Amino acid sequence: MLGGKGRTLVLFSVFFLTAGFAFENYFLIYFAILLLFSTVVSLPLFYYQMNIEELRVYRELEKEKVFKDDFVHVKVIIENTGKSGFDFLEIKDYYNPQLFRLVLGENFISTRIGPKKKIKFSYILEPKVRGEYPLGPISLIVKDRLGFNAVERVIPDSVSDILVYPPYEDIKRIEILGSKRSLNLNYGIQRSKLKGLGSEFFGMRKYVFGDQFRLIDWKASARTQKLIVKEYESERDVTVMILVDSSNSMAGGAIENTKFEYAIRACMLLTKVALSRKDNVGVFTFSDRKNFKFLKPGSGDDHFYQVLDFVARIKPEGKSRFVEAMGFLNQRFQKRSLVFIISDLEANVKEIGQAIRKLAPFNHTIILINPFSPWFEIHEIDLSSTDKALAEAISEEMMEHILALKQEVRNLGVNIITVGPDDMMNQVLGTYMEAKKKGSAY
Numbered sequence: 001m002l003g004g005k006g007r008t009l010v011l012f013s014v015f016f017l018t019a020g021f022a023f024e025n026y027f028l029i030y031f032a033i034l035l036l037f038s039t040v041v042s043l044p045l046f047y048y049q050m051n052i053e054e055l056r057v058y059r060e061l062e063k064e065k066v067f068k069d070d071f072v073h074v075k076v077i078i079e080n081t082g083k084s085g086f087d088f089l090e091i092k093d094y095y096n097p098q099l100f101r102l103v104l105g106e107n108f109i110s111t112r113i114g115p116k117k118k119i120k121f122s123y124i125l126e127p128k129v130r131g132e133y134p135l136g137p138i139s140l141i142v143k144d145r146l147g148f149n150a151v152e153r154v155i156p157d158s159v160s161d162i163l164v165y166p167p168y169e170d171i172k173r174i175e176i177l178g179s180k181r182s183l184n185l186n187y188g189i190q191r192s193k194l195k196g197l198g199s200e201f202f203g204m205r206k207y208v209f210g211d212q213f214r215l216i217d218w219k220a221s222a223r224t225q226k227l228i229v230k231e232y233e234s235e236r237d238v239t240v241m242i243l244v245d246s247s248n249s250m251a252g253g254a255i256e257n258t259k260f261e262y263a264i265r266a267c268m269l270l271t272k273v274a275l276s277r278k279d280n281v282g283v284f285t286f287s288d289r290k291n292f293k294f295l296k297p298g299s300g301d302d303h304f305y306q307v308l309d310f311v312a313r314i315k316p317e318g319k320s321r322f323v324e325a326m327g328f329l330n331q332r333f334q335k336r337s338l339v340f341i342i343s344d345l346e347a348n349v350k351e352i353g354q355a356i357r358k359l360a361p362f363n364h365t366i367i368l369i370n371p372f373s374p375w376f377e378i379h380e381i382d383l384s385s386t387d388k389a390l391a392e393a394i395s396e397e398m399m400e401h402i403l404a405l406k407q408e409v410r411n412l413g414v415n416i417i418t419v420g421p422d423d424m425m426n427q428v429l430g431t432y433m434e435a436k437k438k439g440s441a442y
Contacts, residue, residue: 054082090141245343247287247320286325287318322355375420
């Protein structure tokens with residue numbers, strides 16, 4: 001194609017040609033034809049001399065998984081594998097400024113490159129939002145020495161996916177909150193226990209057929225003239241299933257502090273604490289059918305990072321289909337569990353009630369955590385008196401909806417806990433600790 005100067009040259013040629021015919025000036029006509037001829041001749045000559053296939057352009061990322069408060073170091077390499085040089089190159093690596101902030105360097109370069117040479121340039125981005133996002137593509141423009149002609153091409157397969165975890169500060173805070181000492185100070189350490197082969201003494205009883213001989217207390221047996229066995233307590237682990245509503249409505253609020261982002265943080269906190277107490281944790285995110293994502297329960301420190309990787313890829317999209325979602329979950333998981341559902345509950349009351357009933361046959365302990373929409377969407381926003389009145393009206397209407405839901409699920413033994421940005425984490429953690437204390441999930 002023609003470059004900027006080439007297009008200008010054609011415009012001048014047309015202008016001179018028109019003026020030449022208008023004023024019957026043969027010099028202008030000949031001059032215009034000469035300009036047009038030089039442009040027509042130079043274009044195929046340019047394509048013949050410039051073999052763009054000899055240029056290899058690619059991107060290198062220092063890491064493809066980063067925390068939100070980390071930086072992405074991007075390198076772009078241009079390699080000329082041919083025997084001819086290129087006098088003028090423009091390379092640009094595209095990124096979405098709504099998702100990344102340019103911290104250092106530039107994402108484009110104008111340069112020349114000799115035969116069998118390699119050029120690099122780099123820049124640094126800072127992610128703005130948790131999630132999985134594309135970086136690229138890379139575009140390449142080759143021009144001739146005078147800038148009359150140019151070839152532009154988008155480099156194939158030049159899009160890279162970057163996975164952005166929640167801020168590392170959140171992870172550290174969660175690890176601190178999840179530590180045994182922190183839980184002991186704030187909530188008290190009390191795990192549900194069963195009689196069995198644990199390490200803590202529970203009591204004594206008469207020997208029954210099948211008891212292990214190593215459990216017999218011979219001194220007590222000698223005194224009573226009957227076989228007596230010792231019993232010990234074994235701590236009981238449970239499975240915690242965390243269900244997170246990933247529908248569009250959960251995207252309400254400031255971009256970095258939406259209801260969904262708070263739900264993800266609550267999921268991470270609950271996962272960390274439950275894993276630290278030897279429980280198994282599974283995660284299910286849902287909206288419509290194409291957005292059902294299930295991570296089977298697991299345990300151990302490695303599983304926390306599996307959960308972290310899993311939730312980092314989820315985006316709020318689609319409309320909540322509660323009944324379908326619970327049916328999907330039932331097909332993949334039936335074990336009796338402590339089930340947390342984190343949702344703004346912006347769906348039909350009867351539909352949510354029907355969805356909860358689908359879980360009833362498995363005798364789960366179900367806890368509904370409801371991030372209350374108005375409290376999130378006007379959080380830390382200065383409103384005018386009119387906006388405040390409107391917000392209060394919306395809050396009242398939404399609260400009536402939640403009260404109707406509470407009435408709907410009360411007979412099912414399900415409690416709805418309405419939370420705001422300031423108390424969501426404490427409520428989630430406190431509810432989990434209370435459920436464990438009561439041992440109601442087993």
